[in-house]
Each structure stands twice: as structure tokens, then as C-alpha cells.
Amino acid sequence: MISETLVELSRLQFATTALYHFLFVPLTLGLSFILAIMESAYVMTGKQVYQDMVKFWGKLFGINFALGVTTGLTMEFQFGTNWAYYSHYVGDIFGAPLAIEGLMAFFLESTFIGLFFFGWDRLGRLQHLLVTWLVALGSNMSALWILIANGWMQNPVGAEFNYETMRMEMVSFAEVLFNPVAQVKFVHTVSAGYVTGAMFVLGISSYYMLKKRDLPFARRSFAIASSFGMAAVLSVILLGDESGYEIGDVQKAKLAAIEAEWHTEEAPAAFTLFGFPNQETMQTDYAIKIPYVLGLIATRSTDTQVTGIHDLLDEHEDRIRSGMDAYGLFTQLKAGDKSAETMAAFDEVKDDLGYGLLLKRYTDKVVDASEEQIKAAAKDSIPPVAPMFWTFRIMVAIGFTMLLLIALSFYHSARQSIDRQTWLQKAMLWAIPLPWLACEMGWFVAEYGRQPWSIGEVLPTFLSASTRSETDLMLSIAGFVLFYTGLLIAEMYLMFRYARLGPSALHTGRYHHETGGHASGAAVAQPMQSRKDKA
Amino acid sequence: MDYETLKVVWWVLIGVLLIGFAVTDGFDMGVTALLRIIGRTDNERRVMLNTVGPHWDGNQVWFITAGGAIFAAWPVVYAVAFSGFYWALLLVLFALFFRPVGFEYRAKVDDDRWRLLWDTGLSIGGAVPALVFGVAFGNLLLGVPFHFDEFMRSYYTGSFWALLNPFALVTGLVSLGMLMMHGATWLQMRTTGDLHERARRWGASLAVLVAALFALAGVWLWLGIDGYVIVSTTKDTAGVITPLDKTVAVEAGAWLANYSKYPLMMLAPVLGFVGLAGAAAMSMANRSALAFIASSVALAGIILTAGFSLFPFIMPSSLNPDHSLTAWDVVSSTKTLTIMFWVAMVFVPIILAYTTWGYYKMWGRLTNEFIEENKYSTY
CATH class of the missing domain: 1.20.1630 (Formate dehydrogenase/DMSO reductase fold)
Incomplete structure (x- = not known):
């Protein structure tokens, strides 16, 4: 590992x-x-x-x-x-x-x-x-x-x-x-x-x-x-x-972290202008909020919700469980079981394989992961707020x-x-x-x-x-x-x-340090003749 | 195109990019490697740098693109080689750091120590990568200690110092010598007077030296180094196959087997020697452009010789030969190879066209007087 x-x-x-x-x-x-x-x-x-x-x-x-x-x-x-x-x-x-x-x-x-x-x-x-x-x-x-x-x-x-x-x-x-x-x-x-x-x-x-x-x-x-x-x-x-x-x-998790959107609010969500996000208690201390603004920016509507971190954690936990199935089926496929059922079952859940891989941080036996390990992996799935x-x-x-x-x-x-x-x-x-x-x-x-x-x-x-x-x-x-x-x-x-x-x-001879500051460049604004400029 | 053809085509295309890199970026690296040897005064060094001034940046993109193409077409090689040859790669990278800044910053301050610093940096930036590339090829021929686990994660067990073995040092010197020779032939074309004369002498001597080293490496490979052979595969090499799906044997003389199997491949080493002889002769005869062309032919011949000897292997594993990387099992999917093939077909000719225009516009010999007249606007 x-x-x-x-x-x-x-x-x-x-x-x-x-x-x-x-x-x-x-x-x-x-x-x-x-x-x-x-x-x-x-x-x-x-x-x-x-x-x-x-x-x-x-x-x-x-x-x-x-x-x-x-x-x-x-x-x-x-x-x-x-x-x-x-x-x-x-x-x-x-x-x-x-x-x-x-x-x-x-x-x-x-x-x-x-x-x-x-x-x-x-x-x-x-x-x-x-x-x-x-x-x-x-x-x-x-x-x-x-x-x-x-x-x-x-x-x-x-x-x-x-x-x-x-x-x-x-x-x-x-x-x-x-x-x-x-x-x-x-x-x-x-x-x-x-x-x-x-x-x-x-x-x-x-x-x-x-x-x-x-x-x-x-x-x-x-x-x-x-x-x-x-x-x-x-x-x-x-x-x-x-x-x-x-x-x-x-990227709902990224948005939720940027906005310190711990809980899904009723649409349209308020925008937190200022505050101190607290990862432990999962809330923002001393928050100053502007009503409606986040919902309008993120969803461009007044009735779509912005998903909060609590709900995302639940959602990700489900996907991790489904990812464990995907990982199990993937192991079967690799071991040579290429029956139509296994393939079909794998196709069903393979989009969650990545969530299953999150468990690899805690265990090599992804399919047997414990409840604590699943919770820990789900917690990992949200960037620090x-x-x-x-x-x-x-x-x-x-x-x-x-x-x-x-x-x-x-x-x-x-x-x-x-x-x-x-x-x-x-x-x-x-x-x-x-x-x-x-x-x-x-x-x-x-x-x-x-x-x-x-x-x-x-x-x-x-x-x-x-x-x-x-x-x-x-x-x-x-x-x-x-x-x-x-x-x-x-x-x-x-x-x-x-x-x-x-x-x-x-070093054209036309600017401040070469003219001693006198001709502060007025001459250069004239149209150029066919002069070959070497510098 | 079917998958098998695409695999061969991509082997060729990577080869083309590597040769393109050697022929273009090779001469500017050679010029900077020679900077403190041939250039005796600040003015002479400036002449040397300004012959490559308008071109080195574009030339270096051959290298960058070869890296990108390996990533896209041979992702397994990119992953295993870059992480395995970790310190060799970092050495190349740190040496290359000196180039853009060395070229761009050197002339911006009129101070001897400042310029000496960047001259040294530029020399390192030319010589070290040239040497390391050759050392890397030598180690490919010897086999590299790596293996995969079941998830295709690669493990490299060798050390950096093990790369610096006698055979690899010889191939490293071939590479360094040939790029310096190439730089010397370029300087012959683009300079006058003493500089031109010195470049001629160095070009001729280096060509002879490289011929001797190239021959030595060849004999060593023939008599002293075991090659690798694919014995069997569990999947068709024409289809989807990974480096874990085959059995490989290590046999004496196997690296030369291709030359009896495909006698036309003999053209590569022959071109190498003919090019080197030509570069030496044309340098002595003061036919600079012909010397440069001969030198380019030599580079192509030498690189192809390494490629042909290894084919279809790219990176054999000395630790577990079965896990060796070959042109059949390191490639991207058919879709990616096809897309990238067409992108290359469209853009390489366009690149060649505008590059040629750039060289054409900047052509001509540079003199000490030119640098003196343009000392604030040139390198």
C-alpha cells in the first residue's frame, strides 16, 4: 500500500x-x-x-x-x-x-x-x-x-x-x-x-x-x-x-465547500458572504448571508435546490456501497468469469467503481469494508470547507x-x-x-x-x-x-x-535615460520614415 | 486502420518525433555543449548562441511533443519509464531548466560573472540531457528492473547509480558525441572565420569518435548482451493485450535477430556509419551544408538502429521479463490511436512548413560585427 x-x-x-x-x-x-x-x-x-x-x-x-x-x-x-x-x-x-x-x-x-x-x-x-x-x-x-x-x-x-x-x-x-x-x-x-x-x-x-x-x-x-x-x-x-x-x-461537492453549504436549504439558497466555517460542527459561525443569491448563481432558477454537504455525504455513502459491488464484480471479471450476467451487472454499477476505490485508503479488501470505513471514505469525499x-x-x-x-x-x-x-x-x-x-x-x-x-x-x-x-x-x-x-x-x-x-x-537614443530627460519622447510620436531600426 | 497496423504506425511516429527532436533540438543542444569549448570570447559565444537564437525554442517542442505523444499513444511506457528512471529524468529536467533562462537572460546583463554562470548553465543544459538519453537507451537494451502488480501498478527496484553501467555509458557517449558533432556541423554553416574553422575541426573529430563508439556499442551488443524474445502470448498481439499477457525469454544475441529476419533493417546501422563518414569528410572538405545533412542522416541511422534492435520491445524488464513493454501491449485504445494519427497527419506537415519558413527567413552566416552592432537586441 x-x-x-x-x-x-x-x-x-x-x-x-x-x-x-x-x-x-x-x-x-x-x-x-x-x-x-x-x-x-x-x-x-x-x-x-x-x-x-x-x-x-x-x-x-x-x-x-x-x-x-x-x-x-x-x-x-x-x-x-x-x-x-x-x-x-x-x-x-x-x-x-x-x-x-x-x-x-x-x-x-x-x-x-x-x-x-x-x-x-x-x-x-x-x-x-x-x-x-x-x-x-x-x-x-x-x-x-x-x-x-x-x-x-x-x-x-x-x-x-x-x-x-x-x-x-x-x-x-x-x-x-x-x-x-x-x-x-x-x-x-x-x-x-x-x-x-x-x-x-x-x-x-x-x-x-x-x-x-x-x-x-x-x-x-x-x-x-x-x-x-x-x-x-x-x-x-x-x-x-x-x-x-x-x-x-x-461538481456539487466543490460548490458546497466553496459556499459552506452544510445543509440543503429551500430554494433559492442564500449566499454566505462572510463567516467562519467549522468542519467539526458542520456549521458556519458568525455567518452573514444574503438571501436568494447563491441559488440564483448556481442554478439560475428560483426553485432548484443547491445540495448541501449533509445530503451529499448520504448520497456518496450510497455510491460507495454501490462501488463495493462494482469492485466485487470487477474482481470476478478479472478472474475470468465473463458470463453475460456478470458483465451486465458490472455495467450497471461501474460508474460507482471510483467511489469503491475510495475505500482502498482504508482496506485492500474493498468488498468487505466495515461501516466505519465506509463512513470515513464518505467523509473524504468532501473537500475541506x-x-x-x-x-x-x-x-x-x-x-x-x-x-x-x-x-x-x-x-x-x-x-x-x-x-x-x-x-x-x-x-x-x-x-x-x-x-x-x-x-x-x-x-x-x-x-x-x-x-x-x-x-x-x-x-x-x-x-x-x-x-x-x-x-x-x-x-x-x-x-x-x-x-x-x-x-x-x-x-x-x-x-x-x-x-x-x-x-x-x-538603446534607441529616444528615451529618458539617453536624452538626459529633456526630449521626453515627443519626437517619437511622429510617423516613421523608412528608417531601419537596429535596436 | 486495424489495431495492429496502428500499433506499428505509432511505433514509427514516435520514432519520427525522436529523430525530429535529435535533428532539430540536437544541434542547438550540441551548440550549447560546445559553447565554452569552441567559443573563446564573449563575442564568439554570442555568435554561437545567436545562430540558434530564433530556433531553439521551436526545436525544443519536438522533445515536448515526443513526450506528449508517448503519454497519449504509449501511456504504459510513459508511466513506467518516467517513474522508473526517476532521478535520470529529474537530472534531465534540472539541466533543461538552464536553457530558456540561459538563452534569454545571458545577454541582458553586461557582467562577466553573470555571463559565465549562464554559459555554464547552457553547457549543462546541452550536454547532460544528451548524455542521459543515451544512457537510458543503453539501459533499455540491458533490461530495466521493474514489474507490475495485478492492477497494473508498476514497481521499479533499481537505483539511479545502476543506470551508469559501462555499456550504458558507452551509449551515453554515442548520444552526447553525436549531438555535439551535429552542433559543430550547424556552426560550420552559420559562422565565419576562426569559429567556423574550429567547428570544422570539432565536427570531423567528433564524427570519427562517434563512429568508433557506435561500432564498440554494436560489437558489445552482439557478443556481450542478452536480448529478449517473445515466446508466447495468451492473447493475440494484434488485439487488446496488456504487458501481463505474455511469456518472454532472455537469449544471447537476440537483439540482432531482427537484422536476419528483416535484412532491410541493416540500412539503419549502415546509414549511421555512412552519415558519420560523410560528416567527417564534408567537414574536412569545407562543405558545411553537406556536413550538416550527413550528420542528420547519421543521427537518424543511429536512433533507428537502437529502435530496430529492440523491436517490438520498448522497455524490457530484467526483473520479470514476462512484464516487458512491447509495441503491442503498451498502446492506447484504437480510438485514441486513430484520432491522434489524424491529428499528427494534419499538423506535422503544417509544422514543417512554418518551421522551414522560419529557418529560411533567418538564414545566413553571423559575424562578430553583427553581434557588436546589435548588442542590445540579440542573445
Whole structure:
């Protein structure tokens, strides 16, 4: 039997490396589109400042992108190194979107990123613009396939268990592709990336404005980022709500944990705005509730109930019992009893096989599990409430804060009054970490809320781990800590250095640190002649 | 297509991806492995890095996609090999960490220690994975200590140090040497002056060295290493079958059996040697493009030789030979293999098309002067 410590260490390693990877992904998703928009402005107007913007923000993009690629490799390796049984059990379905991601998206993004950086003198203006758009398209398609894979972990449609090969196999690729959970996750996640890109450009541009440097450059960057950000932040909130609607349908335990919905209430359920969820007593202390709101969000109706944790526990207990039957029949099939009755009986209950496997944490003899073991397994089937409750609320609060900040930025940018709003500039500068915080919280809600399953209702997380030793895991975690700390220091050092330098980093002779602060960039806003720009 | 054909097709496709990886990413890994050997000044090193600058990222996706394709088409191999070769894989991963950041960050700070740090990192990022891949192939030929339980959970009982046995070190050196040779032929095509001359000398010498090591590995395999043979199966290899459904014997000389059974397979080692001879000769004759092509042929020949020798085995088990992984019993379902086949058929040609366009646009020799003029925008 696999030790609990090994599983915990494997989870810790996956969670930390994924959260770390996800520090770099959202900015890539958002900034690639902002670069494409800036370059479109350059091609349409011919103004040099737009090309300088693409090149400068492109430098920051490159610093971030390098770590995105580096840490992405870890994720691909880790399914095999640490989650071998998972890879065997669902590789037939889960591997496909990952491989397609490589072929359809990552090749595109990575090939054209090289041309983006090195092709300025080699490509025509339209060619280079196309290259930039393809980078943006590639990175976003990459997210699509990864979230199709992730969506399937949350809601494993289009697949069936095959007792002969001892794994899940694909029944309908179309169902995997058009998995509603994957679709809403994709749009919500890429929108979060767009907001991240916008907040990043808004914050750093504000810094130049506060320093009264390179103002035309900063204002134009600010304007593009605020309009892009406005659209993005609206969609991230609306699509997040859509996401709530979808999980309400397929991941009832996750929704119940997020909302600390201990008991099924009469529809439409109230939304708990604030409180202290208590797992022991199964109630929320000092709860502040808004009537009707949860029911409306989760069910989009006034008469459908949101199932509470107590009822889910009962429901899951029944499914565990049915899963014990499934496991027994599966053992018979494997032993060679392939009579029509056994097969028919197995088909009847095989959707509950995963619930039967939950018992494997407590006993190898699943069919003989005791009442206490069944109760314990049922209790495992609900993710811990307090962490879910809080991370979700922090994410939402940050989302609305950013909506406010971006709306103000957009308003003042459109009114051309942003120069006078130093308080807003300061706020935007200090708000730079917010989208990252929200993204990480969102990741946590999605993945911690999936527990105890690695594949929802199919494969428990504790069965998914590789059979390695605890020492292996501890040493590899130490290796990751060492490398990731060093890499983060190098990345942040460069990011701060180049962000502080600003467009002077391009060495065009047109910006603050090279002009001694005199010609604060007025000349660059002129239409460009056919000048070959080497830097 | 029926299941059996699909199984063979996927063996070929994984081979194509691995060869694609070696021919493309191989040269940029070779270039970085040679970085501190051939590049004597900061400027020379920058020339070397900038010859691969626009391409290494795309090239690396061959590796990533090969990994993804193994996950999708051979999930059992992905599970057993990645968890079994745990520390070897982590070593590769940690070495690869240096590449994206090394390329991207090196030139961003004008400081000798900073640049030396990333130069060392880039050299590790090129040399270590090349060596480990070869060591892994050597261990596949020797058999790997793993077995399954009845639920298809795999257990690996070997240690990391056991992977570093003499035969595997020879195959590791073949792999490292051939990618460095490949990098040297690339540099011949894309540089001028001293750098070009040094790359020619290194290309020729490495080709000769690799030929000797490749021959040594071949003789060793023939005389000193037992191969694996499928004796019988309880299920048809053309249908649904798992690694637990067969009996396997270990026999002396069995790894060479395929060459008498299918004499055309002899083409692989022949291509290997012809390519190596060509790479050496063309480097000496200063025909850089031909040297690079010959080097690519050598890579394909050497990788195919390993694949053909093992076929249909992919990862034999020394602990319980019956549990060995073969091309018949590690595959995904017919449905997944079919879908992925069509995806590959559509996208690989598209990838080749835009990759070629990228190379075409960036073609030409780089000089020290070019780096000096563009020092703020290049690697």
C-alpha cells in the first residue's frame, strides 16, 4: 500500500510546481495579445512609438516567457515521474489533449516567438505583425488544450472503464472536447490572463508617469492596456459566474465547500458572504448571508435546490456501497468469469467503481469494508470547507477591486485626464500583484476543490501516485526549491531592472535615460520614415 | 486502420518525433555543449548562441511533443519509464531548466560573472540531457528492473547509480558525441572565420569518435548482451493485450535477430556509419551544408538502429521479463490511436512548413560585427 506521506509529498510537489508555473502563464496569455494590439497600431499608424512599445514590452514578455517554458517542462514530466498510476489509468484520454497541445499550439507559439524577437530586420512589417498574432494565438490555444485536459479531470465525460486493460478509455472524443466544464474554464482562465497582462502594463506605465518620464510612451501603453483590461475584467467576472453555474451542475461537492453549504436549504439558497466555517460542527459561525443569491448563481432558477454537504455525504455513502459491488464484480471479471450476467451487472454499477476505490485508503479488501470505513471514505469525499470558502472569497474580492481600478483607469485614459490622477497611478503601481494573487487563488479553488479525486468520481488522488520512496520525493522537492528559488531571483532581478529602465533599455537614443530627460519622447510620436531600426 | 497496423504506425511516429527532436533540438543542444569549448570570447559565444537564437525554442517542442505523444499513444511506457528512471529524468529536467533562462537572460546583463554562470548553465543544459538519453537507451537494451502488480501498478527496484553501467555509458557517449558533432556541423554553416574553422575541426573529430563508439556499442551488443524474445502470448498481439499477457525469454544475441529476419533493417546501422563518414569528410572538405545533412542522416541511422534492435520491445524488464513493454501491449485504445494519427497527419506537415519558413527567413552566416552592432537586441 502507498504511504499517506508519499501521497502528501507528491501532492505538495505538484501543487507548488503548478502554482509556480502559473505565476508566468497568465502574463504570457495577456501580454501576447497586448503586444499584438500594439503592433497592429504600429502597422496601421506607422508611428515609431508603437514599435518601441512592442519591443520594450516584448523584452519584459521574454523575461517572463523564459520561466513559463522552464516551469512548464516540469508539469509534463511530473505526470510520469510522480503520478505514474494516474498516467496509466487515464493516459488513453488525458494524454491526447496534451499531445495535441504540442502539435497544434506550442509548436506555433515557440517557433514564432523566435521570429518575434529576431525577425524585425528580416521580415516585412505585415509579416512581423502576423508573427506576433500567431504567438498570441499559439499561447491561447495552448491554454485551450491544457484546460480541456484539466476540464476532463474535473468532469470526466466521454470515457469508460475497461477491466481488461485496467484503465479508462476514450469513448467519445467530441464529448472530451466540448466538455462544458473545459469550455467555461478556458474562457475564465484566459480572461484572467488578459487582466493580468493589462494590470502589469497599467502598473508599470503608471510608474513612468509618476516619475514624469517618457510620457507619450507611458500614456499610449496605459491607454491600450486599460481598454483591453476593461473588456478582460468584465469577461473574467461574467465567465467566472458562468463557471459557478457549471460546477453547480457537475461538481456539487466543490460548490458546497466553496459556499459552506452544510445543509440543503429551500430554494433559492442564500449566499454566505462572510463567516467562519467549522468542519467539526458542520456549521458556519458568525455567518452573514444574503438571501436568494447563491441559488440564483448556481442554478439560475428560483426553485432548484443547491445540495448541501449533509445530503451529499448520504448520497456518496450510497455510491460507495454501490462501488463495493462494482469492485466485487470487477474482481470476478478479472478472474475470468465473463458470463453475460456478470458483465451486465458490472455495467450497471461501474460508474460507482471510483467511489469503491475510495475505500482502498482504508482496506485492500474493498468488498468487505466495515461501516466505519465506509463512513470515513464518505467523509473524504468532501473537500475541506474553510480553505475553499476563503480562497474563493479572496479571489472574488480581488476581481471586483480590479474591476473598479481598471474602470477608473479606462475612464481617465479615455478622458485624457490620467496625468492628473497621481493617486490612481500610485494605486495601479501597487496593485500589480493583485491579478497574480487572484489567479493563484483560482487555481487553488479549482484543484483543491477537486479532492479527494485526481479524476472526478473516477480515480482517487491517493491511488494515482507513483510507487517511489518518501526520500525520493523529499529530495526532488529540495531540488525544485533550490532551482525555483534561484530562477525566481534571477527573473525578478531582471524584471525590476528592465521595468525601471523603461524604453531606454532599447538603446534607441529616444528615451529618458539617453536624452538626459529633456526630449521626453515627443519626437517619437511622429510617423516613421523608412528608417531601419537596429535596436 | 486495424489495431495492429496502428500499433506499428505509432511505433514509427514516435520514432519520427525522436529523430525530429535529435535533428532539430540536437544541434542547438550540441551548440550549447560546445559553447565554452569552441567559443573563446564573449563575442564568439554570442555568435554561437545567436545562430540558434530564433530556433531553439521551436526545436525544443519536438522533445515536448515526443513526450506528449508517448503519454497519449504509449501511456504504459510513459508511466513506467518516467517513474522508473526517476532521478535520470529529474537530472534531465534540472539541466533543461538552464536553457530558456540561459538563452534569454545571458545577454541582458553586461557582467562577466553573470555571463559565465549562464554559459555554464547552457553547457549543462546541452550536454547532460544528451548524455542521459543515451544512457537510458543503453539501459533499455540491458533490461530495466521493474514489474507490475495485478492492477497494473508498476514497481521499479533499481537505483539511479545502476543506470551508469559501462555499456550504458558507452551509449551515453554515442548520444552526447553525436549531438555535439551535429552542433559543430550547424556552426560550420552559420559562422565565419576562426569559429567556423574550429567547428570544422570539432565536427570531423567528433564524427570519427562517434563512429568508433557506435561500432564498440554494436560489437558489445552482439557478443556481450542478452536480448529478449517473445515466446508466447495468451492473447493475440494484434488485439487488446496488456504487458501481463505474455511469456518472454532472455537469449544471447537476440537483439540482432531482427537484422536476419528483416535484412532491410541493416540500412539503419549502415546509414549511421555512412552519415558519420560523410560528416567527417564534408567537414574536412569545407562543405558545411553537406556536413550538416550527413550528420542528420547519421543521427537518424543511429536512433533507428537502437529502435530496430529492440523491436517490438520498448522497455524490457530484467526483473520479470514476462512484464516487458512491447509495441503491442503498451498502446492506447484504437480510438485514441486513430484520432491522434489524424491529428499528427494534419499538423506535422503544417509544422514543417512554418518551421522551414522560419529557418529560411533567418538564414545566413553571423559575424562578430553583427553581434557588436546589435548588442542590445540579440542573445
